[in-house]
Amino acid sequence: MVAGLLSAALEARRRHDEIEFRRCVKILAQGQGLREAVDRALLDALNRHVTLAWHGGWQPADLVRLAGRRLEARHVRLVTDAIAAEMRAYAAATVDDRWLDQLDAIGATVWWGRDEEYLRDDGDRTAMVACALRVIHLLATLPALERLCPVPGTARRTPGVRGGAVDERTLARVRALLAKAESTEFEAEAETFTAAAQALMARHSIDAALLAAQTPGPGAAGGPEGRRLGVDAPYEGPKAMLLDVIASANHCRSVWSRHFGFATVLGFPADLAAVEVLFTSLLVQATTAMRLAGSRRDGLGRSRTRSFRQSFLAAYAQRIGERLREATGEAVREAAADAGRDLLPVLAAREQAVEARVEELFPTLTLVGAGAVSNREGWISGRAAADRAVLDVRRKLAEGGR
Numbered sequence: 001m002v003a004g005l006l007s008a009a010l011e012a013r014r015r016h017d018e019i020e021f022r023r024c025v026k027i028l029a030q031g032q033g034l035r036e037a038v039d040r041a042l043l044d045a046l047n048r049h050v051t052l053a054w055h056g057g058w059q060p061a062d063l064v065r066l067a068g069r070r071l072e073a074r075h076v077r078l079v080t081d082a083i084a085a086e087m088r089a090y091a092a093a094t095v096d097d098r099w100l101d102q103l104d105a106i107g108a109t110v111w112w113g114r115d116e117e118y119l120r121d122d123g124d125r126t127a128m129v130a131c132a133l134r135v136i137h138l139l140a141t142l143p144a145l146e147r148l149c150p151v152p153g154t155a156r157r158t159p160g161v162r163g164g165a166v167d168e169r170t171l172a173r174v175r176a177l178l179a180k181a182e183s184t185e186f187e188a189e190a191e192t193f194t195a196a197a198q199a200l201m202a203r204h205s206i207d208a209a210l211l212a213a214q215t216p217g218p219g220a221a222g223g224p225e226g227r228r229l230g231v232d233a234p235y236e237g238p239k240a241m242l243l244d245v246i247a248s249a250n251h252c253r254s255v256w257s258r259h260f261g262f263a264t265v266l267g268f269p270a271d272l273a274a275v276e277v278l279f280t281s282l283l284v285q286a287t288t289a290m291r292l293a294g295s296r297r298d299g300l301g302r303s304r305t306r307s308f309r310q311s312f313l314a315a316y317a318q319r320i321g322e323r324l325r326e327a328t329g330e331a332v333r334e335a336a337a338d339a340g341r342d343l344l345p346v347l348a349a350r351e352q353a354v355e356a357r358v359e360e361l362f363p364t365l366t367l368v369g370a371g372a373v374s375n376r377e378g379w380i381s382g383r384a385a386a387d388r389a390v391l392d393v394r395r396k397l398a399e400g401g402r
Helices: 002-014 018-030 035-055 060-070 073-089 097-106 115-119 125-140 168-183 187-214 236-249 269-292 305-339 344-361 376-388 395-400
Strands: 225-230 253-257 262-267
Touching (some): 073 097, 236 262, 236 269, 236 305
16 A cells, blocks of 8 residues: 555656656555654665665765755765765775765765664654655766766775775865855965965876876776766856866866756866866856846846856856966976976877777767856956966966965
């Protein structure tokens, strides 16, 4: 009976039949003697569909992000807890480090004593059952994604050893510099901090490429990896454009999945780290500058704020791309002078490997526009803001981050 009601509720959800969905929910929540069977059925379904999601290419952060876009806060909490519950089935040594990092980032921990507790009845059993069924429907209708790392239970690693990981001390210094750039009220200080962060990451990436080229044995240094970064509303198009130019300047490729609210960035670990920290910081700086520019209205008093901001961010992304390419070229020239060798073949080989990985994972890519640019004032203001986000690579900053 319970299984039949769950199936009927999910089918009603699929058909957008809210009346039938609520009828099934009411019976499941209030039916005499059904409580234990309903809880077990909901928990089993959650666990099963989370496992299927992993095999379909989804990762913990992806599920939480999608729940946040499609549903509400209580559904996000349930997805997070269902992930924590399902992950108990795997030994830590069989879970990829990148997976563990995501679990930590979303706060997926087992806080309950009995599994029924994480369903969060909270005195309103009908709301709890409806919440669980909406989450189960979301998980049951996920399309397949590209698999970016081994699913839990299949990874093989040595505990405590982070294969291919970027130096955490370098990342900590970069994040600290960018945090200062975002928080300071003085443009000159922000420029210095941003330049220092860019210099550290650019040189770290080049050093990683040189080390990989000197490592004996085919594939000894590993190949390109992938990670998904959120691209949130509003103005997703220009934000995706900003991520794309940052990725391109750092020898990576970005593939935007508009419907799911993320972009998949492919590249080598040091380059991926640079893309993530720069995108996060430059997006904060761009958004701050955009808001400081204020709202706009036309001669009739109608709001032009959206078109202004859309154009602002698109122009910002284009100009940042230009400056990043200039900074990357300077970093390569300085590193080549220090190493006494031509780095272009080394970097070109890595870019070819990234392109091959893109073609493998996304064989049917299509190009889409990032949105119309219709506000001249916003475009000019955006380019000016990008010019203020100085990204010059200076050797003295790279040497000490000072």
